[in-house]
Amino acid sequence: MLTPSSYIAGHFIGPGKAAQAIESPVTGDAIARAGSDNIDFGASIDWATATGGPALRAMNIHDRARMVKALALMLDARKEELYAINPLTGATRKDGWIDIEGGIMTALTMASKARREMPDGPVHLDGGVERLSRSGTFLGRHIAVPLRGVAVQINAFNFPVWGMLEKLAPALLAGMPVIVKPATQTSYLTEAAFRMMVESGLLPEGAVQLVVGRTGDLLDRLGPQDVVSFTGSAATALTLRSNPRILASGTRFIAEQDSLNAAVLGPDALPGTPEFDLFVKEAAAEMTVKSGQKCTAIRRMIVPQARADAVIGALSERLSRLRIGDPADPETRMGTLVSAAQKAEVAARAAEIAAEAKCVFRHDGVPDGPAFAAPELYLCRDPDAAHAVHGTEAFGPIATILPCRDIAHAAVLANRGGGSLVSSLFTHDPAVARAYVTEAAAWHGRIYVNDRDCAAEATGHGSPLPHMIHGGPGRAGGGEELGGVRGILHYMARSAVQGSPAIVSAITGELAPGDAGNAAPAHPFRRSFDALVIGETILTAPRAITLDDIEHFAKFTGDTFYAHMDDEAARANPFFPGRVAHGYLILSFAAGLFVDPEPGPVLANTGLNGLRFLKPVSPGDTIRVQLSVRRKTRRTDQYGEVAWAATVLNQAEEPVAEYELLTMVARSA
Numbered sequence: 001m002l003t004p005s006s007y008i009a010g011h012f013i014g015p016g017k018a019a020q021a022i023e024s025p026v027t028g029d030a031i032a033r034a035g036s037d038n039i040d041f042g043a044s045i046d047w048a049t050a051t052g053g054p055a056l057r058a059m060n061i062h063d064r065a066r067m068v069k070a071l072a073l074m075l076d077a078r079k080e081e082l083y084a085i086n087p088l089t090g091a092t093r094k095d096g097w098i099d100i101e102g103g104i105m106t107a108l109t110m111a112s113k114a115r116r117e118m119p120d121g122p123v124h125l126d127g128g129v130e131r132l133s134r135s136g137t138f139l140g141r142h143i144a145v146p147l148r149g150v151a152v153q154i155n156a157f158n159f160p161v162w163g164m165l166e167k168l169a170p171a172l173l174a175g176m177p178v179i180v181k182p183a184t185q186t187s188y189l190t191e192a193a194f195r196m197m198v199e200s201g202l203l204p205e206g207a208v209q210l211v212v213g214r215t216g217d218l219l220d221r222l223g224p225q226d227v228v229s230f231t232g233s234a235a236t237a238l239t240l241r242s243n244p245r246i247l248a249s250g251t252r253f254i255a256e257q258d259s260l261n262a263a264v265l266g267p268d269a270l271p272g273t274p275e276f277d278l279f280v281k282e283a284a285a286e287m288t289v290k291s292g293q294k295c296t297a298i299r300r301m302i303v304p305q306a307r308a309d310a311v312i313g314a315l316s317e318r319l320s321r322l323r324i325g326d327p328a329d330p331e332t333r334m335g336t337l338v339s340a341a342q343k344a345e346v347a348a349r350a351a352e353i354a355a356e357a358k359c360v361f362r363h364d365g366v367p368d369g370p371a372f373a374a375p376e377l378y379l380c381r382d383p384d385a386a387h388a389v390h391g392t393e394a395f396g397p398i399a400t401i402l403p404c405r406d407i408a409h410a411a412v413l414a415n416r417g418g419g420s421l422v423s424s425l426f427t428h429d430p431a432v433a434r435a436y437v438t439e440a441a442a443w444h445g446r447i448y449v450n451d452r453d454c455a456a457e458a459t460g461h462g463s464p465l466p467h468m469i470h471g472g473p474g475r476a477g478g479g480e481e482l483g484g485v486r487g488i489l490h491y492m493a494r495s496a497v498q499g500s501p502a503i504v505s506a507i508t509g510e511l512a513p514g515d516a517g518n519a520a521p522a523h524p525f526r527r528s529f530d531a532l533v534i535g536e537t538i539l540t541a542p543r544a545i546t547l548d549d550i551e552h553f554a555k556f557t558g559d560t561f562y563a564h565m566d567d568e569a570a571r572a573n574p575f576f577p578g579r580v581a582h583g584y585l586i587l588s589f590a591a592g593l594f595v596d597p598e599p600g601p602v603l604a605n606t607g608l609n610g611l612r613f614l615k616p617v618s619p620g621d622t623i624r625v626q627l628s629v630r631r632k633t634r635r636t637d638q639y640g641e642v643a644w645a646a647t648v649l650n651q652a653e654e655p656v657a658e659y660e661l662l663t664m665v666a667r668s669a
Helices: 041-057 061-077 079-089 093-117 162-174 184-200 234-241 244-249 274-292 305-320 340-354 407-415 430-443 485-489 501-508 547-557 567-571 583-594
Strands: 006-008 011-013 020-023 030-034 139-146 151-154 178-181 208-210 227-231 252-256 262-265 300-304 358-362 376-379 398-404 420-426 444-450 469-471 480-482 492-499 536-539 602-613 622-634 639-650 655-666
Touching: 006 041, 006 184, 020 184, 030 184, 041 139, 041 178, 041 208, 061 079, 061 093, 061 162, 061 184, 079 093, 079 184, 093 162, 093 274, 093 485, 139 501, 151 162, 162 178, 162 184, 162 227, 162 480, 162 485, 184 208, 227 234, 234 244, 234 252, 252 469, 252 480, 262 274, 262 407, 274 305, 274 398, 274 420, 274 444, 300 305, 300 407, 305 358, 305 376, 305 398, 340 376, 340 398, 398 407, 407 430, 420 430, 430 444, 444 469, 480 485, 485 492, 492 501, 547 583, 583 602, 583 622, 583 639, 583 655, 602 639, 622 655
Parallel strands: 151 178, 151 227, 178 208, 227 252, 262 300, 262 420, 300 398, 376 398, 420 444
Antiparallel strands: 006 011, 006 208, 020 030, 139 492, 358 376, 469 480, 536 622, 602 655, 622 639, 639 655
16 A cells, blocks of 8 residues: 655655545555645745755756756666556556656756756846947846745646656756645655655755645745646636635746647648558557547547548557557556546546547457546547537547648647647648648647658657647647746746946856956966856957968968959958958967967867957958956866857957857866
8 A cells, every 4th residue: 555645844744534545547456545634834835935945046057957967867767666656557668658757858858958058157147138328338138036936836647757857847947946746646656756856865955845635725825936837627727727816926827738639631641651651650659658648649630531531440450459458567558547537537528529529449458447448539520510529628548530621721620629739740741831830830839740751750749848848828728838948937037137247247147248357367278167257358469460361361271252362343342341351260360369279278169159250351450359258157077168258359449250269178176
């Protein structure tokens, strides 16, 4: 008998008198008791905001990313313990892979993106510097900082591990403490992963808490610095979103809810083409993976009228080969629904669909058991007149085929779902893809287009990826979880900072335009990563540019563009006063002016950003370089990345080129 516990204010609290009995969806036997009594949610919030929040904010963004990465790697090392529990949820090993290792991969990816795309400092820089005055002494920049409240994350039963990690990782990366509320039915698997994280010692105190059972007055205690992130039914989302305290306080509310996702077979995808076969393969998978209990599963299959029968035949044949049984059996390809109650709910919704559509396939190999369900395929001959097929989600292995006239009609039918997490299109015709996406994108959070060219690497209609938005408009809840850094920013506050260049530099940790910085105490290429200070600057000696330099560079590189070689032709060009130096000659000479040639802390030049040539350089002009430390980013214990602001000046102190140089620099010994 499993007894998942809540974790509140640093203590595990086991099931109470009102705990709910959880039965096996395979046998009906009791497998767990879940639900803690008398939780003090005031103490929970206080511990999160007074202990967890300050501890997380004391870490830089990259420190938190390393922490999340370490958590994910720890879970990966112990994943077999989670797989051992997974069949109790009715899920096969393959289903569990999506949940367990998919969740771990999501956390790792989010941590990696935070380190690549966010600053190694306490604030995130959102966009570039805005020049707010004529002379550049007054600047503005948007920053994002952690919200000062708590993130309450209410998750669904179908992905007890992934559902926790896909929300937990962005919140922790943002620097916000979290209270996780899993669905009670599968809370024992969530609790097992959660307990591993707590016992690892990788998290600061107060960073995470777990509520198994009812949330009591938790939502009534939230305010404007808090976030609620919900996954579940639209009805429950509406109830939670309508909480008077949440409405009055302006608490952020992110919802991912009901979704009538549609897959479209392109008009070019004839039987026998790779696209037709891909459609059938993915449609069958989306009906049966997790027994259809996926928020991204295909519920409506929109196919050309002339190919409806071919799709029915191919899908029926594929589904009929499916082995349904005990999810612990390695030969099983589809397990059970999560509970007998869920089976009854799916049957009721299927009956609503059946009022408008005919059942054209039903699997006849379903074992006895409280939550085994048969995959069922319906055909709606008149999808324009239908309502239930566009508004009823049977959260199980149920899907409906909708014939369409053309790709424009397909988009109309897909949009009738009122907003979805994902729509897919199977076509090899770019014009078809463009026509569909332009008509359907407003109603779908993600549009997945698969064809023969990307099939080998495509991740599937129903696979949310941490790089991309997971959410959708309308019926789908209006939320946008994940999406890389976008997902992290849900848990941060955006603010506009205004001030002088020096002030903006100090706040952002990045040298702002117009900040003269400070003279470097030694050549910066002789100083270690840890010794370098933002704003350290050198101004090189000048170098004259001669006509011989230009002609030698042209012959050596093969770049004999007329502006460098033909004075008369160059003067006829409105951009040049006559023959001018190559831009890349200027760049090369600039490097020669500031590079220190001896071995030292600088390990490698890894590229440059934002190169702009601002003013022509003519024979006889001189150039010199102003080089400043713009930004520093730790990469490993051995080295970090330094971004240098490089400005090339002519003899009149006018900038002729500017760019950002990237180098890897050794840390202090």
